[in-house]
Amino acid sequence: MEVKIIIDDKLYNANREKDFITLKDISNKEPNKCITIIAENPLSGAIYRYNNYGKKEWQLIGTMLGYA
Numbered sequence: 001m002e003v004k005i006i007i008d009d010k011l012y013n014a015n016r017e018k019d020f021i022t023l024k025d026i027s028n029k030e031p032n033k034c035i036t037i038i039a040e041n042p043l044s045g046a047i048y049r050y051n052n053y054g055k056k057e058w059q060l061i062g063t064m065l066g067y068a
Contacts, residue, residue, distance in 0.1 A: 023048060023058045
């Protein structure tokens, strides 16, 4: 699995020592930015946003089904 995190045109690599990265790991990189994450599996996915309107929390803002 390849994980790419882009915040304000900066590319961050996920920690390769872990098999997964959490939303908390991502928000700790840039805690004051508004961050949107698209988490994809082959047939489904979810879209999350952090710090929307200054709220320092993750919100599920959408889902995906099937291949795009």
